[in-house]
Amino acid sequence: MATKQLATWACSLEFSSVPRAVVDAAVRSFQNSLGCIVGGSTHPTVQQAIEALKPTFGDAKHTIFGQSTKNASALLTDASNAALINGIASHVHDFDDTHLHTVIHPAGAVVVALLACSESEKARGRSVSGKDFITALVAGIEIGLRVGNAVSPNHYSEGWHITGTVSPIAVAAALSNLLHLQPDKATNALGIASTQPVGIRVHFGTDTKAFHAGRAAQNGMLAAQLAQGGFTAASDALEGRRGWVEVLGNNSNSLDEQLEQLATFSKQDQSNLNRERWEIEKNTFKPFPCGIVIHPTIDACIQLHNTHNLSDRTNIERIKTIHLKVHPLVFDLTGKKTPKNGLEAKFSVYHGAAIGLVLGSATPAEYEDHIVNDPHVLNIRGKVVAEVDERMQSDEAVVKLTMSEGSEIEKPVQHAVGSLAHPMTNEQLEAKFLKQVAPVIGQSQAEGLDRLAWKILELEDISVITEAGK
Amino acid sequence: MATKQLATWACSLEFSSVPRAVVDAAVRSFQNSLGCIVGGSTHPTVQQAIEALKPTFGDAKHTIFGQSTKNASALLTDASNAALINGIASHVHDFDDTHLHTVIHPAGAVVVALLACSESEKARGRSVSGKDFITALVAGIEIGLRVGNAVSPNHYSEGWHITGTVSPIAVAAALSNLLHLQPDKATNALGIASTQPVGIRVHFGTDTKAFHAGRAAQNGMLAAQLAQGGFTAASDALEGRRGWVEVLGNNSNSLDEQLEQLATFSKQDQSNLNRERWEIEKNTFKPFPCGIVIHPTIDACIQLHNTHNLSDRTNIERIKTIHLKVHPLVFDLTGKKTPKNGLEAKFSVYHGAAIGLVLGSATPAEYEDHIVNDPHVLNIRGKVVAEVDERMQSDEAVVKLTMSEGSEIEKPVQHAVGSLAHPMTNEQLEAKFLKQVAPVIGQSQAEGLDRLAWKILELEDISVITEAGK
Numbered sequence A, B: 001m002a003t004k005q006l007a008t009w010a011c012s013l014e015f016s017s018v019p020r021a022v023v024d025a026a027v028r029s030f031q032n033s034l035g036c037i038v039g040g041s042t043h044p045t046v047q048q049a050i051e052a053l054k055p056t057f058g059d060a061k062h063t064i065f066g067q068s069t070k071n072a073s074a075l076l077t078d079a080s081n082a083a084l085i086n087g088i089a090s091h092v093h094d095f096d097d098t099h100l101h102t103v104i105h106p107a108g109a110v111v112v113a114l115l116a117c118s119e120s121e122k123a124r125g126r127s128v129s130g131k132d133f134i135t136a137l138v139a140g141i142e143i144g145l146r147v148g149n150a151v152s153p154n155h156y157s158e159g160w161h162i163t164g165t166v167s168p169i170a171v172a173a174a175l176s177n178l179l180h181l182q183p184d185k186a187t188n189a190l191g192i193a194s195t196q197p198v199g200i201r202v203h204f205g206t207d208t209k210a211f212h213a214g215r216a217a218q219n220g221m222l223a224a225q226l227a228q229g230g231f232t233a234a235s236d237a238l239e240g241r242r243g244w245v246e247v248l249g250n251n252s253n254s255l256d257e258q259l260e261q262l263a264t265f266s267k268q269d270q271s272n273l274n275r276e277r278w279e280i281e282k283n284t285f286k287p288f289p290c291g292i293v294i295h296p297t298i299d300a301c302i303q304l305h306n307t308h309n310l311s312d313r314t315n316i317e318r319i320k321t322i323h324l325k326v327h328p329l330v331f332d333l334t335g336k337k338t339p340k341n342g343l344e345a346k347f348s349v350y351h352g353a354a355i356g357l358v359l360g361s362a363t364p365a366e367y368e369d370h371i372v373n374d375p376h377v378l379n380i381r382g383k384v385v386a387e388v389d390e391r392m393q394s395d396e397a398v399v400k401l402t403m404s405e406g407s408e409i410e411k412p413v414q415h416a417v418g419s420l421a422h423p424m425t426n427e428q429l430e431a432k433f434l435k436q437v438a439p440v441i442g443q444s445q446a447e448g449l450d451r452l453a454w455k456i457l458e459l460e461d462i463s464v465i466t467e468a469g470k
Helices: A002-012 A020-040 A044-056 A079-092 A107-123 A130-151 A162-178 A183-194 A207-228 A244-248 A256-267 A292-307 A329-334 A349-359 A375-381 A426-441 A443-454 A463-469 B002-012 B020-040 B044-056 B079-092 B107-123 B130-151 B162-178 B183-194 B207-228 B244-248 B256-267 B292-307 B329-334 B349-359 B375-381 B426-441 B443-454 B463-469
Strands: A062-064 A075-077 A097-099 A283-285 A319-326 A384-388 A397-403 A408-413 B062-064 B075-077 B097-099 B283-285 B319-326 B384-388 B397-403 B408-413
Touching (some): A002 A183, A020 A079, A020 A097, A020 A107, A020 A130, A020 A443, A020 A463, A044 A079, A044 B207, A079 A107, A079 A207, A107 A130, A107 A162, A107 A207, A107 A463, A130 A162, A130 A244, A162 A183, A162 A207, A183 B207, A207 B044, A207 B183, A207 B207, A292 A329, A292 A349, A292 A397, A319 A349, A329 A349, A349 A375, A349 A384, A426 A443, A443 A463, B002 B130, B020 B079, B020 B097, B020 B107, B020 B283, B020 B426, B020 B443, B044 B207, B062 B079, B062 B107, B075 B079, B079 B107, B107 B207, B107 B463, B130 B162, B130 B244, B162 B183, B162 B207, B183 B207, B292 B319, B292 B397, B292 B408, B319 B349, B329 B384, B349 B375
Antiparallel strands (some): A062 A075, A097 A283, A397 A408, B062 B075, B097 B283, B319 B397, B397 B408
């Protein structure tokens, strides 16, 4: 019954039954994701996808974000290609959100699918309001994270890029809500999505990693579209024999616990709901565009840069060795010692430490290829030695500098900025947004888009956002 | 190196180095697949997909087969939707080909992708010849089957619909050949395809099963298109850590043995090649539109129908019980006792036995919903008892009828018609083709299309086939 129950919950969720704290979490997820989509839109990976796919663009009513400057006019395509390309952009800097327990980047695929689908609805004469949009976003993300919980951690550790495997299901759930599918059709939508998982981890460090988010969005959209048209799938697609959890779950938990919590949500009155914690509330936002387990190291290194004036060459050249104590996953996920370009550097704790110390900053600019190959950065990177400390939490690290004259400087970080215990504030999210978006569409347009994102609940028609993000 | 070697082999295969017997096998695979595509095109599953997707059809230069009669004029769409819909049609009757060792239906996805891609090439001014087409088909099918061999049987038995998981890679290999991609780009194409497996077996018996073949075709096409445009993927996508074989293979064999054989192929001269057996030569064609493990049972039942005049009601009503001895996989794959419609009946050895005995025939007509629910068929189906015999081969079965007066009639089948040991002849394939295609596009057009399929090697431009199949 799990698939049916999840589908029924998703397609019938209403704005009025979503607690305020959950709505706020969704708005933050949306704002952060929109910044990543526009911010990523000029990345070579995205431009390459646009060039490769342009000859097959269909019905040009859907926005590819951030292309007005580059293309003199807005770039429009069909809904599916818009979702693919915006989805790639959302993930390409590894700057998007993270649900820490599952390592899912939950918002990107759902947001781009909802944006594309809203433009389709608009073309058919129906305006999607900000509240409609956020309700569907909550439905999609919540379902995705719960399905992810059911197979974590084995699914990811055995090699699946969980963002790509779960997101088709999340997108199908979100669209089932937005399109008001009946429970049986929503069940089919989740089923058709479940049979299209995207993403094996061998592709990390190549263009294909970001592709996973975009393709997942397309798969969920196709699932919803076919289901809406009456296409059938197994009604026990997730929990059934040879279903999603059994085949992709690698002997993980069942869906039952996740379902029980959802059932509680739907039954409780508003006051009780506020005391519960929804999965979407556990979404976190990255201050640095790279694998999240590197964040405590970067946080410590930037603090060291600032407090010890390491922009001064004479100071930084006194460093003899840089010793990192890190969580075990750091090696597993981000152990690349000699990354050759920006995409690979996102999986290098060594590069992260080096830019933190040398440049005092870790934004997309510090992950451009020329920085990854800069002699000064390489010199410092070569002095980094990392060691696993099994007792550490994933948001924790200790960086110790040994100076040429023998003195030591130690900087522990207990909860990295952006972690659950030390979340980014709305002001920090705004600064992150503008830093990404202004170089693409200009400062004043970026500020306008940011304002629209924060006040999405007031919008009668979210097409003002796609307009402003072109 | 496996991914690179497979990709290099696929993109550089030339017609002149393909042995005659392999070419013949490919032409038979093509002819059978084309018949299934046109034959399946009127199925409700296909019509539902067309209706659902029509609003998003793009650039209308690509043929959806078999729609002229239904739509008064030919139905055209973009390349990707054409491949999806023709791919669904190719598999919807479960009447397509089978590589017995892996249970892959190898041709469908590759054929529909090559047809769509040939129409794209045509629109750009390049005619694809029959020899180009067959060379690419061989490259695709051979790679798909070898990748499938590397993970069989665990991959399928653990719940993957191997046709959908392997075909994106096969399609990417075929298109790498057709589009003359360089080895590095062909490697990326296989990589991008590898990250998009389609199909979990929970969906068998629903519209989504046939969807797997169509979506796999689209995934391989997208992979080739992105790779052609310079998009990167892991160069060890198949064999690498957290690559395709490790993540989806369920502790199966490695790719090494498959690679060694391919290497032998490329080095040998023509005379030696003829002595080797390529995987595509092991492709078989179904006389009956259902799970292949049921075929020996149906074969025996049709023989009993004919030799004992069971179309006579008084004769068939004398049957008290029908006892089947079958291969163990029959229960696992086709054990549905009470199928409710045609799609489910394809996985019912009980329905297969009943139609063989009652109607003496098993074509798509005997899998229509009204036959599956016909009282006379149900009455006989209720008398079927099946028993596994561990010693049996998968193309073997024994059917024993016990008559009301106590006598017994036993019919053993050692190698079912259509099996490797008892393959369908070209004449039987022709009859199968016409039986499927004539009801859709008319007898004389069907005969013309069949002739074109057999003489594909003579065609300077395969667009005559898409023209004739509209």
